[in-house]
Amino acid sequence: MPMPTTTSAPSPTIVEYPPDSSGLPPALNVELPRSVLCQTLYEHLQAVVDAEPSRPYCTYAGVSWSVSDLIARVDLVAAGLRRLGLARDARVATMMANSTDHICIIFALAKLGLVWLPMNVHARGEGVAYQLAHARPSLLISDTINAASLGPVLEGFPSLSVLWHGAPAGEGNRQFLELLEPEATPDGPPGCAAGAGKNATPGMDDVFCILYTSGTTGRPKGVQLTHKMLALASLGITPLCDLRDGDVLFVWEPIYHIGGSQLLRLPLFKSASLAITERFSASQFWNEARSVGATQIHHLGGIQQMLLKQPPSENDHHHSVRLCWGGGCSPEVWEAFAKRFNVRIHEGYGMTECSSIATVNATGLAGSVGQRLPWFRVDVVDDRKRPLPPGRDGEIALTDLIGGALFTGYLDDREASDAVLDGNTFYTGDIGYLDTLGHLYFRGRKTDSIRHNGENVSAWEVEHIVNGHPDVAESAMVGVPGELGEQDIKLFIKLKPGRTFDPDAFVQWCASRMAKYQIPRYLCLVDEFEKTPSQRIAKKGLDRSTAGCWDRRQA
Template identity: 40%
Template sequence: MVKLARAEGAPFFRDDETVPGLLARAAAERPDHVYMRANGEEITCASLAARVEHVAAGFAALGVKPGDRVAVMMGHHLDHVICFFAIMRAGAVLVPVNVAIKGPGLVYQIEHSAPSLIVADAEFSDVLAEPIRAAQAKGARADVVWRLREGETVLPAPGHALSQMSVADAAAAPVIAHDWKDLRIILYTSGTTGAPKGVQMSDRMVQATALGSIWLSDMQPGSVLHFWDPIYHVFGAEVLVLALMVPVTLHMVPRFSASKFWSEVKDAGATHIHFVGGVLQLLLKQPPNELDLTHGARIAWGGGCPRDVWGAFEERFGIEIREGYGMTETSSFSTINPGGSKAGKLGSIGTGVDYYAVEVVDELGNPCAPGVPGEIRVAEREPGVLTVGYYENAEATASALREGWLYTGDLAHVDADGFITYLGRKKDSLRRRGENISAWEVERVVNDHPEVAECALVGVVNEMGDEDLKIFVRRIEGSTLQGADLLAWSAERMARFQVPRFVRFIEEFRKTPTQRIQKQFLSNSIEDFDYDAESRGARAER
């Protein structure tokens, strides 16, 4: 397992190392190494660094200063990679935006982060129009750089063309004294009982996301990674940075495709694949194929692999599962099980990475005995690897960070050997196909429907063992609103992954004395629905 060179007992991170510094060093020490293959092009470390300099200079020419926030809403392509590093090179703070978000959720994120600049693919101009107006009305500059589609020459809305940034004078790139303490990313994660929270990630945290992945995946020089991971997620960012720490090559594909997955892996000569919850199940559902055991990859690393899927996946595809656990607040992985099913423990998320203390504790903060469920909490053993809090949200920060510990809201138990088994979430937050989903966000949109009196969202286990969404709805008096119509209306106002699968209409909700819906009394069965979007069928529409 690569640990990266360090003296015994020395820190895992250097105070003179930064993410922009990693790129500069890779370009100087291995200029001809192929960092990435994308759309038939090979991008060397030197080429990447040169392109980043041009775009960083272009951003600076538009008035972007160190500390300014720059929101990015772009698809999975090379320009996104360049902008990722150029924003950091300019000393600005990256605010990644999930390309599936629209409506109130997008307005909130742009308005709350108050960006100086927004960089976006032209195809998102319509969904960004209202968020841009809202942010500017609150005093944000929110200037826009558009990436045009091939062959386009006309901007979709006021702003600038990314192509102009790409030819800016690289010599004009600002001289920035980067530091490991610098705020590099504000990454919005799903809210639980409230709005999404902007996790503040320092430069060192961004480095730690990569280092944890390197340890978990046994990443070695010369490895090739099948790179489908969205860059607006922390696991996409960690892959970009780990390829600077270890001389590997990223083979970029536009998106995850279950049907094309193994042919893409084989064609790329990939040694490693990455997964999040739901991905392995989708691959297992594919028809048997001759590529199942001839794809060439040897390790799959990530988080969210159910115990029963673990063995089935390894047996069918001949690839070793490496399971970990974490969250954006803990620089992605805070625990890892690098031994896989051979040397580790099947179904376990492992033990704390070396720069974290990880405990399972009871309601009073006392460590739980082996086998006793409790909440996972994490503290840093090395400064800078844990978030300092949520951007402009002191209340959420105070709730999560207490006496040096981050309380994750996730349940687990630990065995006598210190290996942790993940049990689920305490929070009112759900997870579907690798996406964290705020029940509050979904409920807010559904409640806006003129025929909905109130609603509540819960997670249910579907036929694949993955989590799906079930919305309980109390209609206004006299309404005959149907599930299909409600979900079609919702799909226009929220991301696809946020749209519930099951709809159940009820007459009344059980509530607390303070009129909060008691979700614990709502059925998590997938048999008692009024509408199922997957089968487009009504069991008892009424």
């Protein structure tokens, strides 16, 4: 099997950042290795293999993988994908749980200049159909466990090729294993898809990933991330997690989420390794972390609250974890979690559209999401986009200082792109304020969406699905305080005349059409909705209390 031409591992260098006119103190001192600017994910892996072939990369299901083990599997997968004849820049969707095969697919796509379309394994029905129709992938690779939910959707995409990963999905269905057959590959330069031509090595500004986010109102939007953006996403974590040689990062975050995919490059920066588990389990979390010798854990949203709700144990301090890092930790939870489990906590802020990480709090200032990374300027602006002084709430705006740190637009949605991008500045839709030392404080979302179970949930998307129920005339979704921080979903429903309502049957109907994290917890029937002059539902007047509501968890 042909191998790509090898290059020596580049020495790190510090980029000269442009002068910053924001008036804020200097940004965090973060080195920007040349590999971030000049090497794709696969090229970086190859350089590390050349320099240190035995360096550990990850453990999964009790098996340890070195970088050499990984690249051997990646090259097999890449050769198999090349045999399929996919054109350069063709899109390949994955609907898979965390696994080494999932990781190998991602590296192989980077090698071939193909575009990765990660899909949430919990997505159902119309949500899946919309992404497939909008992104138009040429190939879908899915875990077999998703076959039942995907079956009805795939009937609408008869030309889409599907490979099933795991147990056989039925007679006549093609398997992922066929990619691993050691057959001769077509002629052509290593690192290109069939028919891609001689200059197929992807550039750092080429789109590598389309990640759908429901962070604002309306349909999910496909954020187009370049090779450079995903590299910067990984680099932004290094000060956040204080990455050191010998670190073991416990990876529960799904790889299809930016929080998981940005971890894949970390073992290439330092001699650190990933300890990968398929999913998060609050009851088994610390046992799993102990068993793999984790030195770092990641938090997002309500994860820390879930762990705090577990029964106290004499083993709460008996682990090797020195740091818990992520986003969404309140000052109260910060103190309780750090004390109970004897770990330090680091917070950060960012969005998929801005290479995931824009600010880092590595000082321990509880409540702050930190100071800016040197490739961004951070401003807080009013409704007319004018910068506000310290202490004043406004919209968080991020300006790209190096070029390529921000996305260039949502897939096939110029209107939505123009609404948030102005040249090299991205208006996040988040509310916050800066203090006099440039520390950023996050206050919530400006748009009609909530954060639930670590996911952005668009009210428009939930309401759009619910309004398709045969008994529903109108609906309105709001967020209410949750037991685990973030928010729970409360749904107001107006029935069609003469219809009756069975909440259990309604929830089952929702479960077949939306992701688990989108299913409302609280249901409340109304006779009428108050409307604005433009005949929109006036959500400001809707009751945020849960008294008297039907509660899915109590039913």
